[in-house]
Amino acid sequence: MIDTAALRHNLSRVRALAPGCRVLAVIKANAYGHGLVTAAEALAGADGLAVARLGEALALREVGCRARIVLLQGVRDAAELKAAARHGFEPFVHQAWQVALLESFRGPQILRVWLKIDSGMHRLGFAPAQVPAVAARLAACRAVAQPVLLATHLADAERTDLPVTAEQLRAFTAATSGLPGERSIANSAGLIAWPEARADWVRPGIALYGISPFADRTGAELGLVPAMTFETEVIAVRDVAAGERVGYGGAWSAPCDARIAVAAVGYGDGYPRSAASGTPVGVAGRPAAVVGRPSMDMLSIDVTGLAGVAAGDRVELWGREVPIERVAAASGTIAYELTCRVGRRVTFATRDA
Numbered sequence: 440m441i442d443t444a445a446l447r448h449n450l451s452r453v454r455a456l457a458p459g460c461r462v463l464a465v466i467k468a469n470a471y472g473h474g475l476v477t478a479a480e481a482l483a484g485a486d487g488l489a490v491a492r493l494g495e496a497l498a499l500r501e502v503g504c505r506a507r508i509v510l511l512q513g514v515r516d517a518a519e520l521k522a523a524a525r526h527g528f529e530p531f532v533h534q535a536w537q538v539a540l541l542e543s544f545r546g547p548q549i550l551r552v553w554l555k556i557d558s559g560m561h562r563l564g565f566a567p568a569q570v571p572a573v574a575a576r577l578a579a580c581r582a583v584a585q586p587v588l589l590a591t592h593l594a595d596a597e598r599t600d601l602p603v604t605a606e607q608l609r610a611f612t613a614a615t616s617g618l619p620g621e622r623s624i625a626n627s628a629g630l631i632a633w634p635e636a637r638a639d640w641v642r643p644g645i646a647l648y649g650i651s652p653f654a655d656r657t658g659a660e661l662g663l664v665p666a667m668t669f670e671t672e673v674i675a676v677r678d679v680a681a682g683e684r685v686g687y688g689g690a691w692s693a694p695c696d697a698r699i700a701v702a703a704v705g706y707g708d709g710y711p712r713s714a715a716s717g718t719p720v721g722v723a724g725r726p727a728a729v730v731g732r733p734s735m736d737m738l739s740i741d742v743t744g745l746a747g748v749a750a751g752d753r754v755e756l757w758g759r760e761v762p763i764e765r766v767a768a769a770s771g772t773i774a775y776e777l778t779c780r781v782g783r784r785v786t787f788a789t790r791d792a
């Protein structure tokens with residue numbers, strides 16, 4: 440279930456955390472698995488939307504979305520630039536050849552572009568030393584709306600114990616000093632943990648979905664509400680004797696006589712195969728734990744202490760009862776990956792309550 444009221448709540452929570460900032464809602468990768476169009480509609484109160492690639496932006500225009508849409512990876516060639524210009528998309532510019540594409544663009548449109556600066560993540564963006572020359576080229580470019588926006592991305596904003604974010608902030612400030620144009624630095628962790636990173640625009644993704652970017656705090660602890668509830672039901676309940684192995688590879692054997700509920704979900708649905716025995720789940724509203732290795736379509740759950748569990752009982756894999764951050768930690772991954780990987784076999788109802 441995708442709770443669109445939770446998406447709206449989280450947007451207002453982001454606004455409260457970053458007062459005075461404009462919000463570019465990051466809805467790439469099918470809105471982190473929540474549904475691109477569902478999220479775009481629920482987050483219509485944001486000041487703009489950000490996706491990674493042109494195809495995602497086109498899908499939004501196709502359903503009539505008139506929002507400002509930023510392309511975080513920019514365009515890949517002249518055809519993409521033409522499409523971006525036609526639809527009013529705002530590409531990030533992070534490579535010299537993208538500047539050259541803009542210089543040779545002959546269409547009637549003027550594009551808003553975001554100059555991406557590498558302040559230390561070393562993934563996308565111009566090195567600080569290149570910025571004056573690139574900014575001058577963009578300032579002289581007929582196809583570019585002036586002044587260009589200035590952006591960088593933080594590599595480790597969730598780690599307040601490390602010096603890297605402060606270094607990135609210093610590098611970005613130095614690289615952009617004297618340049619006009621609105622600034623954008625912070626992702627979710629940046630806007631929560633680093634007040635100095637709350638520039639003209641913040642770019643939250645994960646927080647909008649109600650999930651904490653921090654290892655030591657859940658979304659609920661940050662005043663966020665999980666938008667995705669991943670649920671299924673019990674299809675069988677069976678007793679195993681002490682010492683019997685459960686599931687593939689016998690990754691778990693019953694330490695004593697036990698009752699196991701089998702739920703209809705597995706890695707074929709995007710539930711992580713790496714979820715360790717002990718990973719939390721909810722069964723009919725009560726806490727329980729995964730045992731053995733999740734298989735493609737099924738998950739074994741120890742319900743020994745829970746009276747009356749029966750086929751048809753609701754099982755929550757993550758959502759309001761079961762914090763996804765805990766599932767991710769028990770699976771050796773991050774919540775971002777879990778929501779993104781929910782499979783096409785899963786259909787989410789949408790709720791707006």
Ligand SMILES: Cc1ncc(COP(=O)(O)O)c(C=O)c1O
Pocket residue numbers: 465511592625626627628642643644645646652
């Ligand atoms: C450039 C950029 N900005 C913002 C975000 C949003 O980050 P988060 O989901 O951590 O808030 C992302 C996501 O990876 C991104 O790539």
